[in-house]
Amino acid sequence: MAEDGGHGDDRPTVLLGIGASIAAYKAAGLASALTRAGVDVQAVMTPRASAFIPPLVLEALTGNPCPVEVVPSGPGRAMEHIDLARGADLVLVAPASADVIGRIANGLADDLLTTTILACTCPVLVAPAMNTRMLANPAVQANLARLAGLGHEVVAPGSGRLACGDAGPGRMPDEQVLVARVLRRLGFAAGDEAAAGAPKIPDGAACGDLAGLRVLVTAGATVERIDPVRCITNRSTGRMGFALARAARDRGARVTLVAGSTAEPPPQMDDTIRVESAEQMFQAVAAEAQTADVVIMAAAVADYRPRHVADQKIKKGDGPAVLELERTRDILAWLGAHRRAGQILCGFSMETTDLVANSRRKLEEKGIDLIVANDLSTPGAGFGVDTNVVTVITPEGRTRLPLMSKREVAEQVLSAVLNARAGR
Numbered sequence: 001m002a003e004d005g006g007h008g009d010d011r012p013t014v015l016l017g018i019g020a021s022i023a024a025y026k027a028a029g030l031a032s033a034l035t036r037a038g039v040d041v042q043a044v045m046t047p048r049a050s051a052f053i054p055p056l057v058l059e060a061l062t063g064n065p066c067p068v069e070v071v072p073s074g075p076g077r078a079m080e081h082i083d084l085a086r087g088a089d090l091v092l093v094a095p096a097s098a099d100v101i102g103r104i105a106n107g108l109a110d111d112l113l114t115t116t117i118l119a120c121t122c123p124v125l126v127a128p129a130m131n132t133r134m135l136a137n138p139a140v141q142a143n144l145a146r147l148a149g150l151g152h153e154v155v156a157p158g159s160g161r162l163a164c165g166d167a168g169p170g171r172m173p174d175e176q177v178l179v180a181r182v183l184r185r186l187g188f189a190a191g192d193e194a195a196a197g198a199p200k201i202p203d204g205a206a207c208g209d210l211a212g213l214r215v216l217v218t219a220g221a222t223v224e225r226i227d228p229v230r231c232i233t234n235r236s237t238g239r240m241g242f243a244l245a246r247a248a249r250d251r252g253a254r255v256t257l258v259a260g261s262t263a264e265p266p267p268q269m270d271d272t273i274r275v276e277s278a279e280q281m282f283q284a285v286a287a288e289a290q291t292a293d294v295v296i297m298a299a300a301v302a303d304y305r306p307r308h309v310a311d312q313k314i315k316k317g318d319g320p321a322v323l324e325l326e327r328t329r330d331i332l333a334w335l336g337a338h339r340r341a342g343q344i345l346c347g348f349s350m351e352t353t354d355l356v357a358n359s360r361r362k363l364e365e366k367g368i369d370l371i372v373a374n375d376l377s378t379p380g381a382g383f384g385v386d387t388n389v390v391t392v393i394t395p396e397g398r399t400r401l402p403l404m405s406k407r408e409v410a411e412q413v414l415s416a417v418l419n420a421r422a423g424r
Contacts, residue, residue, distance in 0.1 A: 011040040012186050015088040015120075017113045018058075019097035020048035022163045023129035023172035027053060030094060030175045031061045037179050039186075040064075044084065044113045046100065067112055081112055085119035090185055093117075094155075095129030095172045098140050105143040105150070123185050124152040127178060132168030136402040145387075148405060155181055156404070156411030169401065169412060176209045177251055184250050209418060211252030216292040217245040218285060218299035218331075220260035222278045226323065227310035235383040236300035238262030240348070240406050244296055245269055247410040256292070258284045260299055263384075278302045278328035285331050289340075294417055296346045297332050298372075304328060336367030344421050346413065347371045350382070359393050369420040370394045372413055392416045 014034055018027045024045075031041045043058040043066040055066035067080065093100060093113075100114070104126065109115040117124060126147055134140060135157065144154050155178065158171040219241020224232040238259060245257045246267050256271040260281060266272050273288070275281045278301050289295050304325040314321070332347045339345060345368040349359040352375070359373035373391040376382040380403050381389040388409045391400045394416070401412055 011038055012089040013040045013042055013087050014182060014186075015084060015091045015116065016041050016043045016058075016062075017091060017093035017096075017100070017117065018043060018045045018049045018053070019093065019095050019100035019113075019129075020046055020052065021095035021097045021129045021172070022052060023095035024049050024052035026172055026175065027094065028057050028061060030178060031058055033175045033179050034182065035062060037183060039182065042084065042087065044068075044116060046111050046113050069112055081115040082119055084112075084116045085121075088116075088120055088122050090122050090182060091117055091120055091124040092127065092178065092182055093125070094127035094178055096126045098128075098130050098134050098137075098143075101126065101128060101140065101147065102143045104152070105146040125155055125178075125181060125185065126152055127155040127173055128157050128170070129172035130157075130170050131162060131164055132166050132170040135170045141403060144408075145405070153181075153185070154405065154408065156408035158411075158415050168399065173411075174209055176211075180211075180252050181250050209251055210248055210414065213253045213293040214256070214291055215245075215248040215253040215294045215296065216256045216258065216285065216288050217241055217248065217296045218258045218260075218281065218301075219245065219266070220262040221300045222260045222281055222302045222328075223276050224278065224302050224305035224328075225309050226306050227312065227314045229313045232302060232305065233261060234300045234302070236261075237384055238264070238266070238299075239386065240388060240409070241296075241298035242267055243406040243410040244298055244413060247407060247414055248294075248296075251414060253294075256288050258288065258299070260301075278305060278331075282329045282331050282334070286334065286338075289335060289338075289343075292340075292343065294344045294346070294421070295335055296413070296417070297335070298348050300350070301331060302328055330366070332362075332368060333366045339367075342421075344369050344417055346417055346420075349373045350376055352376050356391060356393065356398060359391070360398075363393055363395070370416055372409075394420065 018024050034041050041062040042064050045068045047068050050068050055068055058066040103114045109118045155173055157169050158173050162170050220238035221234045221236035245255050249255045255269045257269045258273045259266045260275055273284045275284050305328050307324040307326045335345050347368050349362055349371050351358050355373050355375045359371050363371045371393050378389045380387045387403055388406050389403050391398050
């Protein structure tokens, strides 16, 4: 850990940056939770953030000074931003206002917080908190995308009723979510992972709002063989499923990932099962769902497969070829008919027409709790890209999300899963 950390002990030092958002009042609880988790917290506020929460509160909770000056003055403070940067093992900006996000994304440094971040070489996590319409503004979304491109991690905001009375994405993530994300990024681990050599999350530390839940996620494309050379598949890369698995893991869940054909290797999970065909995916999901609290079917599963698979390569002829197909088993419908008590089921729907109507029909027919509808005709959505545009549909209504990274979409989907679970 950084040698210059606040208390000079072995605890990692997290620089908690607080922007001028109404959610700044939550920084007190966040600082306290991080401290209980075994982290040395060094708070830094923008000058306008002090209108929402006094620096003295942060100083009392962390045991460290909470500077706010634009240009620090006094003996030995001329290089305070460099000293703070050297001492930080991780930066968490929470809440991050639209103003702070824009300045960090564009390398502007006109106060102590942004100057310090510019000098940091450690990981930087940014947790936006603002009105849902501000969050959806193309300028804010461009700045968030730029942050990700610079290597910073954006923690997707939660959804719900905002201080202004609007409802939608924009809430500062719960402190449990942020603490879990910080601990993961610092290399801490829980349960079985600690045996692999990673530091253990301290007893009593908040481990995320999915802690204690078993989450099953499917990802990627299935492959249906025609002969030893040819197959039927689709363009799914697995990125959306992987983002969901990572987000669930970082929010404290025990995650089992069932992955078909993917563009890259699966991320490290508690359990990973590789499959090829729709039938293999069905068998794996049917077995693992028996102990899962949440099942998220993000894989692109083939609806049809060849009725007969040739043992040898089929030779081409002069005339047309006929390939006879048969239906594969509907995994999501099977899950809806065989669900465990209290289990939450989430499906994905990819459509090119009548997005909401077709997806809602699937929701009702398959007996599931929510479905994430993805319009493949929308730029920036679908296969082979790092962003997505989705509508989350439940029996009670629907929420259309703006263009987001797939990780941000994953966070919103998991929050919707928790809402469905709370409503049971």
